[in-house]
Amino acid sequence: MSRGVACRPADRAARPRGVPGAPEIVDVAGIPMSALVSRAPAPRAVIVAMHGGMTTGRYFDVPELPRQSLLRTASALGFTVVAPDRPGVGASAPHERLFADSARRRVDLVHGLLDALVPPGSRGAGLFVVGHSRGTELALQLAADERGADLLGVEIAATGRRLHPEAEKVMARHRRGERPSGLDTVLWGPERLYPESVARGLRVFAPNPSYEAVEGPRWQEMLPRYAAAVRVPVHLTLGDHERWWQTGPEALADLAALFTAAPRVVAEMQADAGHNLSLGRTALAYHLRVLSFAEECAAARG
Structure with missing residues (x-):
């Protein structure tokens, strides 16, 4: 897809290195796409971080x-990071009808955004994609696409094959047309695992794109197809207090078994973590694990 020129915030030069400012916006085939960006000089690689539902790239x-x-x-360790607002969120929200029925076009939009913000010559060893919760769908679509073979690897966090019993109850109420009470507890509990400001309500809320209401319930049947098409190393993470998806060694093994074409699959439990791993008290530990895996992938690329 064609791309425009990045609109960079005026305060960029005044900010400390590694501290993102306002989202940068680029035009991709007539659709504005926004992303937070933290650039490292001579980056080791580029981390592309896909946020989940009801959030924006600010989640990261x-x-x-x-x-x-x-x-x-990541930028302190020499990685450039791009955290896009997924198609239908942020600057592209008013245009979601143009790509609502096309996963391929959403993948193209992300590639157009990346080409504008981090052209191929500025990516170090290459791109490593991180997907959280609903963002794992787009992360796997990027990895399963024919261009996905060029990725260094992919991190899939807070997703699974089977819903947790508490999430099943929430979804049953939703299917009956009732208010899905308990959703906040499932997605943001236990509160002790998060900083006090998160427990008080600092949760980076944003409306979900309308097309996700149609595609979301199909995720469990779509996941095996996307996973089987991934041909790069995969790292999987579930929090030990995850309440949306079933967790534990057996759940991780079932998820890992789907990636039949990946040359390497590493599945780990993050201690003292709930669904939103990147906002919890153990977020730094989780991020260092992901970056360690990304570094291994960059080293293997040579």
């Missing part, structure tokens, strides 16, 4: 929580 860099920021941690 909440200014009030610098220790939880993937962008700040």
Whole structure:
């Protein structure tokens, strides 16, 4: 897809290195796409971080929580990071009808965004994609696409094959047309695992694209198809207090078994973590695990 020129915030030169400012916006085939960007000089590689539902790219860099920021941690270790607002979120929200029925076009939009913000000559060893929750769908679509073979690897976090019993109850109420009470507890509990500001409500909320209401219920049947098409190393993470998806060694093994074409699959439990791993008290530990895997992938690329 054709691309425009990045519109970079005016305060970029005044900010400390590694501290993202306002989202940068580029035009991709007539659709504005936004992303948070933290650039490292001579980057080791580029981390592309896909946020989940009801959030934006800001999920990976909440200014009030610098220790939880993937962008700040990764750039301090020599990685450039791009955290797009997924298609239908952020700057592209008014245009979601143009790509609602086309996963391929959403993948093309992300590639157009990346080509504008981090052209191929500025990517170091290459691209490593991180997907959280609903963002794992787009991450796997990027990896399963024919261009996905060029990725260094992919991190899939907070997704699974079977719903947790508590999530099943929430979804049953939703199917009956009732208010899905308990959703907040399932997605944001237990509160003790998060900084106090997150427990008070600092959760980077944003409306979900309308097309996700149609595609979301089909995720469990779509996941095996996408996973089987991934041909790069895969890292899988579930929090030990995950309440949307079933967790534990057996659940991780079932998920890992889907990636039949991946040359390497590493599945790990993150201790003291709930669904939103990148906002919890153990976010730094989780991010360092992901970046360690990305470094291994970059080293293997040579």
